[in-house]
Amino acid sequence: MKNLEVPKIYSIKSTEKETLGKWFRLMTIGRAIDEKAPNYLKQAIGWSYHAPYAGHDGIQLAVGQYFEKNKDHIFLYYRDMLTALSSGLEPEEIILNGISKATDPSSGGRHMSNHFAKPEWNIHNVSSLTGNHTLHAVGVARAIKYYGEKAVAISSQGESSLSEGFVYEAINGADKEKLPVIFVIQDNGYGISVPKKDQTANRKVANNFTGFKNIRIIHCNGKDVFDSMNAMAEAKRFALDESLPVLLQANCIRIQSHSNSDKHELYRSETERNYVIEYDPLAKFRRLLIRYKRFTGEELHEIEESVKKEVKAAHRAALKAPDPDPSTIYDFVIPDPVKPKKYPEGVHNEKGEKIKLITALNETLKAEFRHNPDTFIWGQDMSNKDKGGIFNVSKGLQQEFGPKRVFNAPIAEDFIMGTANGMSRYNEKIRIVVEGAEFADYFWPAMEQYVDSSHDYWRSNGKFTPNVTIRLASGGYIGGGLYHSQNIEGALVSIPGVRIAYPSFADDAAGLLRTAIRSRGLTMFMEPKALYQDPRAATVVPDDFEVPFGKARIRREGSGLTVVTYGNTTHMCIEAAIELEKEGFSIEVIDLRSLIPLDREAIINSIKKTNKALVVHEDKVHGGFGGEIASIIMEDAFEWLDGPVRRVGSTFTPVGFHRILERAILPNTEKIVSAARDLLNY
Amino acid sequence: MSKTCIIYSFNSNKTRLVAEIIADAFGKGKIEKVNAETITEEQFLSFDNMILGVPTWFDGELPNYWSEFVPALEDLDLQGKTFAIFGLGDQEGYPENFVDGIGILAKLLEERGGRIVGETSTEGYTFESSAAVRDGKFLGLALDQENQARLTNDRVKKWVESLHNFIK
Numbered sequence: 001m002k003n004l005e006v007p008k009i010y011s012i013k014s015t016e017k018e019t020l021g022k023w024f025r026l027m028t029i030g031r032a033i034d035e036k037a038p039n040y041l042k043q044a045i046g047w048s049y050h051a052p053y054a055g056h057d058g059i060q061l062a063v064g065q066y067f068e069k070n071k072d073h074i075f076l077y078y079r080d081m082l083t084a085l086s087s088g089l090e091p092e093e094i095i096l097n098g099i100s101k102a103t104d105p106s107s108g109g110r111h112m113s114n115h116f117a118k119p120e121w122n123i124h125n126v127s128s129l130t131g132n133h134t135l136h137a138v139g140v141a142r143a144i145k146y147y148g149e150k151a152v153a154i155s156s157q158g159e160s161s162l163s164e165g166f167v168y169e170a171i172n173g174a175d176k177e178k179l180p181v182i183f184v185i186q187d188n189g190y191g192i193s194v195p196k197k198d199q200t201a202n203r204k205v206a207n208n209f210t211g212f213k214n215i216r217i218i219h220c221n222g223k224d225v226f227d228s229m230n231a232m233a234e235a236k237r238f239a240l241d242e243s244l245p246v247l248l249q250a251n252c253i254r255i256q257s258h259s260n261s262d263k264h265e266l267y268r269s270e271t272e273r274n275y276v277i278e279y280d281p282l283a284k285f286r287r288l289l290i291r292y293k294r295f296t297g298e299e300l301h302e303i304e305e306s307v308k309k310e311v312k313a314a315h316r317a318a319l320k321a322p323d324p325d326p327s328t329i330y331d332f333v334i335p336d337p338v339k340p341k342k343y344p345e346g347v348h349n350e351k352g353e354k355i356k357l358i359t360a361l362n363e364t365l366k367a368e369f370r371h372n373p374d375t376f377i378w379g380q381d382m383s384n385k386d387k388g389g390i391f392n393v394s395k396g397l398q399q400e401f402g403p404k405r406v407f408n409a410p411i412a413e414d415f416i417m418g419t420a421n422g423m424s425r426y427n428e429k430i431r432i433v434v435e436g437a438e439f440a441d442y443f444w445p446a447m448e449q450y451v452d453s454s455h456d457y458w459r460s461n462g463k464f465t466p467n468v469t470i471r472l473a474s475g476g477y478i479g480g481g482l483y484h485s486q487n488i489e490g491a492l493v494s495i496p497g498v499r500i501a502y503p504s505f506a507d508d509a510a511g512l513l514r515t516a517i518r519s520r521g522l523t524m525f526m527e528p529k530a531l532y533q534d535p536r537a538a539t540v541v542p543d544d545f546e547v548p549f550g551k552a553r554i555r556r557e558g559s560g561l562t563v564v565t566y567g568n569t570t571h572m573c574i575e576a577a578i579e580l581e582k583e584g585f586s587i588e589v590i591d592l593r594s595l596i597p598l599d600r601e602a603i604i605n606s607i608k609k610t611n612k613a614l615v616v617h618e619d620k621v622h623g624g625f626g627g628e629i630a631s632i633i634m635e636d637a638f639e640w641l642d643g644p645v646r647r648v649g650s651t652f653t654p655v656g657f658h659r660i661l662e663r664a665i666l667p668n669t670e671k672i673v674s675a676a677r678d679l680l681n682y
Numbered sequence: 683m684s685k686t687c688i689i690y691s692f693n694s695n696k697t698r699l700v701a702e703i704i705a706d707a708f709g710k711g712k713i714e715k716v717n718a719e720t721i722t723e724e725q726f727l728s729f730d731n732m733i734l735g736v737p738t739w740f741d742g743e744l745p746n747y748w749s750e751f752v753p754a755l756e757d758l759d760l761q762g763k764t765f766a767i768f769g770l771g772d773q774e775g776y777p778e779n780f781v782d783g784i785g786i787l788a789k790l791l792e793e794r795g796g797r798i799v800g801e802t803s804t805e806g807y808t809f810e811s812s813a814a815v816r817d818g819k820f821l822g823l824a825l826d827q828e829n830q831a832r833l834t835n836d837r838v839k840k841w842v843e844s845l846h847n848f849i850k
Contacts, residue, residue: 012753187741203741203778221743251740279739279746288750 010229012292028307030082046099047113051079052256057281059222059250062232069121073140074154075133084116091314101321108461109324119463127452131161134170139422141179152239156184160191162205169415174245175212181245182235188254193267206249215245222250223281332462337519337549346547350540358532360506360541368517378409379435390438413437413446421453421466433469440474441483454497469516469523477530481657487619500595502526504570507539511547528568536571550597558588562606565616566592576672604637611642621649643682648675687714690735696827697735707842719747723754731849737770742779761795767822773809781824785813788821799848
């Protein structure tokens with residue numbers, strides 16, 4: 001986009017005195033707290049992480065002044081103290097966050113200090129991962145545009161964060177979708193100690209995006225109040241009027257070290273350190289106010305004295321605030337899912353025609369889209385004429401619900417995941433389903449967003465939860481080799497904050513998907529793709545079927561051995577049970593259906609009856625979820641065991657492409673029969 | 683007789699040194715030295731010819747003292763005034779904004795009727811872009827004490843000679 005002039009709305013001569021006074025007051029408060037913060041650490045009170053903002057004063061003031069609470073959405077980064085104040089946070093709230101009190105509006109002491117937020121105003125709680133929230137801003141802007149609201153999303157971040165691939169994905173997405181996002185790049189020249197010449201070739205990183213079609217690039221002096229205010233005014237006007245993104249790069253200085261764990265004397269010369277002090281933005285603003293006779297020195301002194309008192313009072317009040325209560329650590333890990341009323345155990349006796357697992361998923365998606373008009377789905381290969389999803393699970397959705405609710409995403413898994421998180425921030429009614437990747441094996445680029453989303457609820461002290469269901473076609477038995485056959489749940493189960501469902505039958509797939517979409521929170525929905533068309537997985541599915549999380553289903557009752565399984569291997573375990581029954585053994589097969597939460601009770605009760613346990617899954621034995629199940633059995637059911645807990649799963653190798661290799665690696669009925677027989681004979 | 687001054691920051695190091703060389707080149711005491719950090723509108727308007735020293739700060743900005751004078755400058759009528767600008771920059775470290783300060787100041791002065799003299803050739807410099815370049819020439823004297831300090835004296839000498847055509 002060509003360079004356009006930034007109108008001069010604000011200047012030292014024309015801006016009203018009251019406004020200038022308000023700005024000076026905010027800037028003085030900010031600087032007072034910024035300079036006081038290290039004392040809290042020295043006195044062992046807290047604020048162990050503090051990233052001073054001094055030198056970013058102009059742009060931070062401006063961004064906050066142009067944020068309209070409860071309308072716009074803003075994502076601050078860890079250096080944004082003045083932005084937070086300028087957005088409306090009180091000095092006491094800043095200190096409550098700094099010293100991690102239970103009443104900290106950002107996280108109640110759960111998240112790091114200097115991470116300022118107030119989710120109830122749309123000042124979102126963000127990750128420490130630099131630039132991670134850029135995708136959330138794009139996601140929420142998608143909702144702003146969809147619902148036709150006249151508002152913007154603002155993502156504030158340092159210039160080094162633009163080295164992150166996901167920031168590129170975000171800017172590309174905002175440009176492509178023409179979204180009202182203002183990316184504010186606060187350029188102080190350093191990523192901790194790394195100078196910007198080591199980040200990218202252009203000194204002004206925003207210029208890396210000059211070839212983008214829709215985004216407007218604005219540069220400003222982030223140290224100068226008026227230049228920053230004018231730039232931000234124009235950025236917001238443009239984003240609102242044109243519904244297009246803006247990249248606003250503000251040149252700042254970092255007067256202090258990166259944070260209190262950094263020592264900039266190690267890598268910045270004295271000359272440089274003095275040079276930046278000389279351009280102290282607050283001192284410059286103060287000089288201007290006096291030089292142009294807008295305020296007298298006495299008037300400014302009066303403001304400074306009153307700020308001292310205000311900050312002192314805020315400090316005292318914050319010190320009296322309660323500390324976090326250790327008994328609350330399990331609060332807000334994940335919201336309670338909906339509890340099915342008609343199908344409390346997630347079983348049914350419906351008679352009729354069986355449908356395949358893929359059909360059950362497709363019909364459930366359509367039913368849920370009809371049920372809730374605020375449901376959206378996107379992913380790669382999501383919709384192009386008759387193609388709907390890589391395996392056509394979502395076939396026909398776009399035709400019925402339109403391209404604004406059902407659409408393709410770029411080949412950018414992190415973007416898919418991150419914008420889902422962001423869009424769900426818009427309101428609680430929204431439910432998002434994503435195909436997280438073409439195959440589960442390709443989900444890894446999205447892991448930073450997955451991990452971040454997993455702790456949003458906990459981190460925000462229950463103020464925000466991403467209401468997102470991630471669908472992934474998972475597992476092998478299709479001759480797909482690496483990238484088309486792996487199981488990834490073993491790596492995911494150690495991350496708290498996400499429900500993980502892994503159905504084996506059409507009815508459970510439908511019921512769990514419905515529950516996932518209707519529930520608040522994040523659900524990883526693993527689809528055993530080898531079963532999409534498999535007649536063994538076909539069942540009758542009631543139209544309104546729901547399956548609760550954490551309720552296993554006993555697929556076959558028995559008395560001599562408990563087999564705990566899920567996904568593809570459920571069918572093999574049933575076949576193994578049938579085969580071993582011919583030899584006179586009685587085997588109980590438990591289909592977990594959801595791994596998190598886990599139905600411990602079903603497992604333990606079964607073992608009390610059978611006294612032996614075999615855990616079977618397709619994922620690797622080494623590090624697989626079976627290890628956790630086996631440990632639970634040892635801890636809770638040891639007294640009832642008449643033999644060791646055994647595990648069957650794949651080898652500690654990737655899944656090979658050639659069928660011979662695949663067979664050697666993945667579990668099968670024969671391997672299960674053999675392990676079960678050994679255990680039965682133990 | 684027209685009145686001439688040279689305006690620069692008395693607190694600066696490199697710019698001050700160059701300013702003193704320039705001032706001396708006109709002959710000791712011939713032109714008045716004025717501190718850019720404290721200059722007033724009245725002072726500014728009291729001269730007919732002004733040589734301005736403006737280093738470029740950060741990625742193409744005016745130093746704070748010039749920046750703080752800009753609001754005053756914006757309201758001045760500079761018709762009949764002649765300006766020659768010299769500026770220090772770093773063409774290797776900041777090749778995208780080499781001596782931008784010269785261009786920023788020149789534009790402000792011209793828009794208010796001021797006449798800019800002392801254009802110089804861009805030959806002998808290696809940079810990518812500069813707000814100081816118009817029609818292939820710098821709008822003043824570009825100096826690079828970081829990378830071409832040994833060329834400074836000669837460049838200043840030639841520039842001052844060329845200014846004699848305008849500033850008597």
